[in-house]
Amino acid sequence: MNSSRENILNNLLEGSIESKQRKIVERDSDNPISNKKKIESLKNMLESVRAEVHLLSFNSLNEWINSELSKRNLNRVLIGSKATQKELDLKPSKSLDVSYYVNNIEDWKNELFNDIDVGITTTIGAIARTGSLVLWPNSEEPRLISLVPDVHIAIVKVDEIYETFSEIIQKQKWAENMPTNALLISGPSKTADIEQVLAYGVHGPKQLIVLIVS
Amino acid sequence: MNQVNSFTNRINKALGKKQLQNNFRSAMNYLMDKRLAKFPDYERLQISRHKSNTIRTNSVSNIKDLLILLEKNLVRNGIKVHWAENGNQANEIIQSILTKADAKKVVKGKSMVSEEIELNEYLIENGFEILETDLGEFLIQLSDDKPSHIVMPAIHKNKFEIARTFSDNFPDLKYTEDVDELTQQARLVLREKFSHADAGISGVNFAVAETGTLCLVENEGNGRMCTTVPDLHIAITGIEKVVEKLENIPPLFDILPKSATGQECTTYFNMISGPRKKDEKDGPSEVHLVLLDNGRSRVSRDNSINDILSCIRCGSCINHCPVYVKLGGHAYGTVYPGPVGIVFESLTQGLDKTGALTSACTMCGACEQVCPVKIPLPTLINRLRNESIEGVDSDSILGKGSLKMPIESGIWKVWRFIYSNPLVYLFFIRAMTRMRLLVPTKFGKWSKYRNTPKPSKRSIEEIARSEGFINE
Amino acid sequence: MTKQVYFMGTCLADLYYPKIALAGMQLLSREGVEVIYPKKQTCCGQPAFNSGYRKESLPVARSLMSCFKKNIPIVVPSGSCAGMIKHHWSELFVGELDYDEAVSVSKRVFELTEFLVDNLHIKLTDLGEPTNIAIHTSCSCRNEMRVADRIESLVSQLANVDVSVQERKKECCGFGGTFAIKQADISGAMVKDKTDALKAINADKVVSQDCGCLMNIGGALSKQQSKLKTQHIAEFLWDRTNEPS
Numbered sequence: 001m002n003s004s005r006e007n008i009l010n011n012l013l014e015g016s017i018e019s020k021q022r023k024i025v026e027r028d029s030d031n032p033i034s035n036k037k038k039i040e041s042l043k044n045m046l047e048s049v050r051a052e053v054h055l056l057s058f059n060s061l062n063e064w065i066n067s068e069l070s071k072r073n074l075n076r077v078l079i080g081s082k083a084t085q086k087e088l089d090l091k092p093s094k095s096l097d098v099s100y101y102v103n104n105i106e107d108w109k110n111e112l113f114n115d116i117d118v119g120i121t122t123t124i125g126a127i128a129r130t131g132s133l134v135l136w137p138n139s140e141e142p143r144l145i146s147l148v149p150d151v152h153i154a155i156v157k158v159d160e161i162y163e164t165f166s167e168i169i170q171k172q173k174w175a176e177n178m179p180t181n182a183l184l185i186s187g188p189s190k191t192a193d194i195e196q197v198l199a200y201g202v203h204g205p206k207q208l209i210v211l212i213v214s
Numbered sequence: 215m216n217q218v219n220s221f222t223n224r225i226n227k228a229l230g231k232k233q234l235q236n237n238f239r240s241a242m243n244y245l246m247d248k249r250l251a252k253f254p255d256y257e258r259l260q261i262s263r264h265k266s267n268t269i270r271t272n273s274v275s276n277i278k279d280l281l282i283l284l285e286k287n288l289v290r291n292g293i294k295v296h297w298a299e300n301g302n303q304a305n306e307i308i309q310s311i312l313t314k315a316d317a318k319k320v321v322k323g324k325s326m327v328s329e330e331i332e333l334n335e336y337l338i339e340n341g342f343e344i345l346e347t348d349l350g351e352f353l354i355q356l357s358d359d360k361p362s363h364i365v366m367p368a369i370h371k372n373k374f375e376i377a378r379t380f381s382d383n384f385p386d387l388k389y390t391e392d393v394d395e396l397t398q399q400a401r402l403v404l405r406e407k408f409s410h411a412d413a414g415i416s417g418v419n420f421a422v423a424e425t426g427t428l429c430l431v432e433n434e435g436n437g438r439m440c441t442t443v444p445d446l447h448i449a450i451t452g453i454e455k456v457v458e459k460l461e462n463i464p465p466l467f468d469i470l471p472k473s474a475t476g477q478e479c480t481t482y483f484n485m486i487s488g489p490r491k492k493d494e495k496d497g498p499s500e501v502h503l504v505l506l507d508n509g510r511s512r513v514s515r516d517n518s519i520n521d522i523l524s525c526i527r528c529g530s531c532i533n534h535c536p537v538y539v540k541l542g543g544h545a546y547g548t549v550y551p552g553p554v555g556i557v558f559e560s561l562t563q564g565l566d567k568t569g570a571l572t573s574a575c576t577m578c579g580a581c582e583q584v585c586p587v588k589i590p591l592p593t594l595i596n597r598l599r600n601e602s603i604e605g606v607d608s609d610s611i612l613g614k615g616s617l618k619m620p621i622e623s624g625i626w627k628v629w630r631f632i633y634s635n636p637l638v639y640l641f642f643i644r645a646m647t648r649m650r651l652l653v654p655t656k657f658g659k660w661s662k663y664r665n666t667p668k669p670s671k672r673s674i675e676e677i678a679r680s681e682g683f684i685n686e
Numbered sequence: 687m688t689k690q691v692y693f694m695g696t697c698l699a700d701l702y703y704p705k706i707a708l709a710g711m712q713l714l715s716r717e718g719v720e721v722i723y724p725k726k727q728t729c730c731g732q733p734a735f736n737s738g739y740r741k742e743s744l745p746v747a748r749s750l751m752s753c754f755k756k757n758i759p760i761v762v763p764s765g766s767c768a769g770m771i772k773h774h775w776s777e778l779f780v781g782e783l784d785y786d787e788a789v790s791v792s793k794r795v796f797e798l799t800e801f802l803v804d805n806l807h808i809k810l811t812d813l814g815e816p817t818n819i820a821i822h823t824s825c826s827c828r829n830e831m832r833v834a835d836r837i838e839s840l841v842s843q844l845a846n847v848d849v850s851v852q853e854r855k856k857e858c859c860g861f862g863g864t865f866a867i868k869q870a871d872i873s874g875a876m877v878k879d880k881t882d883a884l885k886a887i888n889a890d891k892v893v894s895q896d897c898g899c900l901m902n903i904g905g906a907l908s909k910q911q912s913k914l915k916t917q918h919i920a921e922f923l924w925d926r927t928n929e930p931s
Contacts, residue, residue, distance in 0.1 A: 225872060
């Protein structure tokens with residue numbers, strides 16, 4: 001008796017990739033847009049969906065984080081690891097209670113869900129046209145930092161802003177090696193399921209703050 | 215003719231509901247306007263559609279090879295692959311995965327395929343706790359209802375109904391009709407469920423064969439919750455969702471949200487290529503994909519109909535259908551309503567089950583104009599109409615001839631006799647014009663809504679002749 | 687050599703609105719075109735084709751096809767009939783011995799407003815009284831024949847005609863041929879929406895290229911005892927631009 005797999009495969013249209021493949025022509029950007037325009041587009045697109053965007057110099061990042069988080073009462077902070085903190089040159093002030101995501105989720109799920117106000121992550125780039133941040137979570141910066149806390153702060157390097165999704169896939173050679181999870185984040189979570197009225201802050205973060213750092 | 219009668223009953227019920235008519239009218243207007251705003255440039259839109267059509271028809275013509283490649287790469291990545299010929303098999307597979315992992319509490323992201331196989335009912339019957347987490351689906355589940363639209367399942371509900379549903383199910387929460395407050399209540403209730411769930415079930419929007427990647431679109435974050443928090447993730451998809459290359463994804467991710475909800479892109483685009491790696495701290499340690507056939511493989515074999523498998527489930531055809539806006543989704547009585555539903559359901563389930571739906575179409579062509587992958591929906595619906603009446607049973611389309619109606623057939627034979635014989639026609643038109651006062655002007659239900667004139671006094675041929683037009 | 691065309695009256699106009707066909711022929715003739723009205727014509731086969739009865743549709747279409755032997759344009763005052771021949775005869779005649787003939791005939795078909803604008807570049811002088819109209823473009827003209835803008839362009843040449851735009855102008859009126867009988871209640875709900883939208887604007891008259899839509903909309907307006915009138919574009923243009931003798 002054939003397995004389900006065999007039955008299904010035998011039932012399918014016979015075809016071959018070589019014979020049926022039609023060429024797909026991607027419309028190339030005739031004039032790749034300037035960095036300035038990319039930043040502008042990224043900022044505008046994100047702000048149009050209620051994300052908060054700031055342009056900062058790398059040196060002022062630490063100060064911004066310390067002063068803003070205290071001001072907004074977002075004192076319980078989650079960062080991936082001490083290594084990430086060092087990479088961002090962050091020196092959290094005493095008023096901030098910083099946790100590092102070094103244990104498996106099973107060991108501290110309750111705390112992650114209930115005792116964290118804000119998660120800070122880096123990104124591997126951003127997409128100007130759609131206003132998207134691109135994250136490749138890994139062992140240093142696990143997936144849930146950008147999902148569970150009410151507020152997500154994402155740090156984008158100004159020279160890692162691509163114009164299109166196609167561009168970042170191509171330039172970063174994604175097809176060669178995909179991570180466990182690759183994410184495009186384009187705003188705070190939202191829904192229009194109730195009478196098509198837009199409401200923000202559903203299951204993902206209520207607030208997305210994007211810091212574009214040069 | 216059971217399916218015809220039950221369809222008629224559902225239609226009558228739908229047309230009688232004023233509130234429903236209003237809800238759908240305003241919802242469809244909203245979705246159509248939002249979509250239009252995203253495609254200001256006609257030429258660019260046609261280029262996008264052509265590209266998407268090419269990608270998806272490639273998927274269909276190469277479906278066998280792509281599924282084999284997809285499986286190979288998913289397995290290489292550590293994702294377990296299961297094949298289900300029908301809904302029963304799929305449900306059993308999922309149950310067995312859950313049981314093996316000792317998982318009882320399940321949270322679920324939106325998946326039309328799971329509706330197709332009635333997964334929730336099956337799991338609940340077998341002792342599992344399964345909770346919908348997409349807000350629209352959550353509302354549907356709480357009110358023991360069915361989705362009426364493939365993208366916005368609770369579109370038939372107004373906020374009063376929703377407020378009532380909430381307060382009935384969660385008496386501890388304050389009654390509110392405020393959309394923001396209702397949303398926050400849902401967030402609170404569901405967060406607790408996410409963090410304690412044993413397993414997450416999701417659909418798949420695109421499955422990339424080249425890299426063994428499952429792609430999901432969403433706005434709320436519940437999909438990410440379901441696929442990241444619990445230790446077990448089961449994804450289920452129709453086999454036609456396979457796409458060859460990673461580079462095919464951006465054009466599809468571009469046109470899908472714009473067509474579906476008039477968004478530049480969805481809040482999240484989630485690309486999963488494996489379970490939690492050794493040194494990773496979160497994500498499911500076990501990821502499964504269930505590939506569902508349920509009639510699709512049979513459809514794939516016939517090039518005159520397999521275009522329907524290109525569908526990327528945007529719902530645009532539904533939003534623009536002038537019949538759907540009057541009926542709402544439930545009247546169709548199927549998982550997929552509207553133009554795509556008429557074709558997909560009839561082709562995968564058989565014309566003997568859903569062929570009656572082919573009459574719910576004026577052939578206006580609005581659906582074809584907006585389909586992002588250029589499925590020739592009116593042509594397919596017309597073809598199915600024909601097969602349901604004149605077709606003789608064959609391999610790729612089931613239920614041919616199941617709507618044959620002797621009386622109707624007889625009328626068309628008479629019509630053919632008159633109109634294919636010019637001499638008979640001449641006699642007919644003379645009779646109609648000379649005896650015009652005797653010709654009835656009441657034709658059943660047509661006349662319930664319209665007055666009909668008497669036939670003209672002279673035929674065109676007579677007038678043409680008397681006006682001096684050459685009359686060959 | 688004078689341009690020659692075949693004129694197809696349509697079966698619906700033959701039964702109920704022959705003046706539409708006359709107006710169409712007169713408009714063409716006035717432009718110097720020699721109009722041939724094949725007297726053996728009956729119907730393009732669409733009613734049966736759209737109802738699923740292709741076996742009955744084929745002989746009817748074949749009979750019509752035999753009227754158009756000369757290699758000259760075929761002008762039709764209806765988007766749906768033109769669309770049937772142009773886009774669906776190739777489907778209907780698949781596998782038939784006269785398939786090639788059907789395809790070649792289908793390439794010669796023009797909807798009336800399309801022909802007036804694209805082929806004849808007609809110039810119109812408005813001799814009528816000031817009026818306000820709404821334009822209803824049939825779905826077949828819009829989506830199948832893709833000639834929606836031709837009627838707009840013809841009307842815009844009439845100096846004394848203002849156009850009011852109804853809500854959801856592109857939405858189907860609910861005729862759909864036999865749909866209006868087979869799914870009469872859905873059709874009734876759709877035509878009600880359409881007539882509501884048309885009654886809500888300032889128009890005196892609704893003008894369209896298709897008499898199926900006109901029969902539907904006009905018939906509904908009449909049943910609702912509305913003062914709003916309907917007229918086919920051919921008659922409308924002829925009435926307003928023809929010097930009374």
